[in-house]
Amino acid sequence: MSETDPFAFTDEDLAAGKQLFEQAWSFVKGVVDLEHLPPSGPVEIAFAGRSNVGKSSLINRLVRQNGLARTSKTPGRTQELNYFEPEGRSLFLVDMPGYGFAEAPKDKVEAWTRLVKAYLAGRQKLARVFLLIDARHGIKAVDNGIMELLDEAAVSYQVVLTKADKISRTALETVLAKTQSTLTKHTAAYPLIIATSSETGLGIDDLRAQAALVARQHAPQS
Numbered sequence: 001m002s003e004t005d006p007f008a009f010t011d012e013d014l015a016a017g018k019q020l021f022e023q024a025w026s027f028v029k030g031v032v033d034l035e036h037l038p039p040s041g042p043v044e045i046a047f048a049g050r051s052n053v054g055k056s057s058l059i060n061r062l063v064r065q066n067g068l069a070r071t072s073k074t075p076g077r078t079q080e081l082n083y084f085e086p087e088g089r090s091l092f093l094v095d096m097p098g099y100g101f102a103e104a105p106k107d108k109v110e111a112w113t114r115l116v117k118a119y120l121a122g123r124q125k126l127a128r129v130f131l132l133i134d135a136r137h138g139i140k141a142v143d144n145g146i147m148e149l150l151d152e153a154a155v156s157y158q159v160v161l162t163k164a165d166k167i168s169r170t171a172l173e174t175v176l177a178k179t180q181s182t183l184t185k186h187t188a189a190y191p192l193i194i195a196t197s198s199e200t201g202l203g204i205d206d207l208r209a210q211a212a213l214v215a216r217q218h219a220p221q222s
């Protein structure tokens with residue numbers, strides 16, 4: 001981080017982010033219950049957000065591989081925590097099932113709600129949650145529920161606005177200000193919001209830098 005602005009990324013941060021995501025990334029495993037979480041490994045950054053928020057598109061853009069993270073329309077992987085890692089194995093990215101999907105069967109929703117809550121509240125290796133929020137909609141009640149859970153569990157989370165290309169610069173400024181003000185009421189929220197677009201690439205280098213920073217800050221001391 002820069003000395004003048006604690007939340008601006010330095011050239012070194014950006015270079016570290018670039019280096020991390022230039023590596024080949026691969027799918028490690030999909031996890032449906034907590035017993036199957038990797039027993040050992042690097043720190044984890046989880047991606048959470050409502051269904052259709054643009055989570056798969058964002059992960060694919062980050063890792064420069066279309067199709068690594070499947071879209072929520074793909075049956076199968078959607079109820080799982082999906083683990084991805086870079087060649088250097090310095091970090092796990094965890095793609096969480098999207099929440100707030102109204103048409104999902106009730107028993108399925110309950111099953112994944114249990115998994116998601118248990119993972120978010122109890123996973124020691126979880127260093128940061130990127131909480132994806134659609135820039136057009138801002139924080140909704142269902143997002144707020146997840147934020148409160150993370151506050152209670154004292155898990156650091158950071159809002160990442162998605163689909164920023166879909167709104168005007170002024171509208172983006174407004175949603176940023178409103179979101180910032182909401183975050184001050186949440187104890188575990190990391191104050192920097194990153195606005196992104198998987199279409200235009202806006203904010204992608206910053207998000208890569210942020211992920212690299214989290215990995216570095218939580219890497220075991222050697």
Ligand code: GDP
Nearest residue numbers: 051052053054055056057071072163197198199
């Ligand atoms: P998920 O359900 O959260 O994984 O969302 P997806 O990544 O499948 O995206 C949902 C829809 O939003 C798809 O039609 C995407 O093409 C679209 N989408 C995702 N990200 C962006 C973005 O940054 N800009 C625009 N314009 N559309 C996006």
